[in-house]
Amino acid sequence: MNHGKISIRYARALYEYALEHQEDKAVYADMQMLARTAAEVKGMTVFLANPAAGRQDKLNLLQEASGGKKTCATTRHFLEFVLDKNRESSMQMIALMYAKLYREKNHIRLGQVTSAAELPARTLDKISAFIRDNYHVSVEMSTRIDPAIIGGFILDIDDNRFDASISGQLQKLNNYAGH
Amino acid sequence: MPDIKPSEISNVLKMQLDGFKQKLEFEEIGKVLQVSDGVARVFGLEKVQSNELVEFEGGTMGVVLNLEEDNVGVVLLGPTESVKEGFTVKRTKRIASIMAGEGMLGRVINVLGEPIDGKGPIGGETFEMPLERKAPGVIFRQPVNEPLQTGLKAIDAMIPIGRGQRELIIGDRQTGKTAIAIDTIINQKKAFQDGKPIYCIYVGIGQKGSTIANLVQTLEEHGAMDYTIVLSATASNPAAMQFYAPYAGVAIAEYFRDTGRHALIIYDDLSKQAVAYREVSLILRRPPGREAYPGDIFYLHSRLLERAAKIISNDRVARRMNDLPDSIKDKVKGGGSITALPIIETKAGDVSAYIPTNVISITDGQIFLESGLFNAGVRPAINVGISVSRVGGNAQIKSMKKVAGTLKLDQAQYRELEAFTKFGSEIDAATQSVLDKGARNVEILKQGQYAPLTAAQLVAIIYCGTNGLLNDVPVARVSEFERQFLDLMGVKHPDVLEQLGQGVYNDTLTDVLRKEAETLAATFKQ
Ligand SMILES: Nc1ncnc2c1ncn2[C@@H]1O[C@H](COP(=O)(O)OP(=O)(O)OP(=O)(O)O)[C@@H](O)[C@H]1O
């Protein structure tokens, strides 16, 4: 079985189900939370993949990771379902795929601006306006500060990156000179 | 950190934002979900292609190996620790490649083409050669017709190798597999000195760093590094590097081949490469098949070995060769070749295991080495009875073909009779003669390391053996005879050797061989 298909199938089923129960948006929040936690908490995926770990422990972990008490009924129900099917090791991917699917269906783009220092609100507005005008989609914008980029900014929209940072330019220069 | 004032930063920012629309240079990116044992799973990078080079935050490069629907499996071309979860990955839109050039000769490099011998950067012009590339189609190939001399009596006489051929060296551990490859490299020195080089590429896979260092030293001592490149992915490198090593090696060999030159590539060894691939595949969750190897390992090896080829000598046709990289398009010449000597290690002589059977079936012949022979002092420990070369015979020089014609058969007969006489049965004169000759031929075929013979010397001594001219020489003194005989021929009859070396074979020449051998043999008679 192609593992890549598992997460997509579960994510799709979850989306349809959530839609029927009008909880697709709530599930989206839970899944984003879950994906973020899985990325941040080292060992979480390893634990989920461990067949010796108990079902209840895994369920507690998954529930906690997707928002604890705040998780919606559909999410709670779905986590149990995934555990019943022994697919908990794919949960991170399922969460990621659900979030992606939800964004696709709702024409949402994920945007992130990285800058060396805090950006003035005006600049951020300008970037958002730019995206709106060019992509005709709404963007969930977040910001990140990373002094390592020295100056300028990096704009990520989904899987696309516009690198206008100084470190990026230097890197390009270096690549160019290196060859 | 450079001194940049905040006001400047926002100015830069504004300028860039204004110019944003004109030059929308978006790069495709993904995020690392997981890293282990030299493999990263990446979320995103949706349009990335298989075998594409990607760049991780921090500069580590990787090659896309697995495209799944929800993630991309990337093999790291650098230490696992250099990439962390959450890192971004960028597409480069370039297929994984190596920069190849003459400047690599004499150097020890890694899979990325970077020098690892501490002798500074690779000099000279280099050309981008893709790691994965389709083998030349049949119309761009030519049958094997030129010999590749190993300088080893047993091989050049009975299992001759031609340029463009794929000949497998297979045997248990410590049976002299690497030794054959090294001797073959050393034997190309004459061709290099004569201005008709055969460039050698030794690809070490999963070996100890010290083993490679010793090997390089040996090659240096014999003046063989001048025309040799050693590419190494040691046991301490990530599995992915070991897996890619043969591709990097063959990409360099293709640079020589497609510019009309001859290359010899040694993969030492493909068993370790297969294990590395299995490791990578298991991490990528590819379904394991026989012996837990992924199902496409056969295809992988056959694609690799297909790239060994003799290219048609017509330049015009050669220039139209399929899948030529852009970097060398205006440099293409016909007549080049890649000869491949893959090495496979067997366990307890079991050639029916998965990887050995596969590679046996996709090579043009096999040199079987046996530990039994090795331990009995028969070195190189070649089992000539089962070793074959399916295409090299056409490339053998005429004189060699003539003298060695019956050698293989003779030796087979000898071994049979020898086994028989162990039961203590009566032996008639004819049988005794076969036994005498066979025992001496076994001695003749023994050969020390780093002592390759010229084609002429080989013809001369094998002529003596197959014609029973040594029957008066005690078995224990055969090697002494050989040395004296070859010295004598070199001093007294250099012209005869010269002609034999060029493939000439006639009664005048053989009469000289016979006379000299008989006279010398008489002095050995007890
Ligand atoms: N023709 C020979 N005459 C004498 N010694 C030899 C000969 N060939 C190989 N040897 C010796 O035998 C040993 C094993 O040789 P080699 O390393 O080539 O074997 P191998 O099959 O490549 O081993 P490994 O499985 O470890 O890679 C070495 O010490 C080498 O010097």
Ligand SMILES: [Mg+2]
């Ligand atoms: Mg070896």
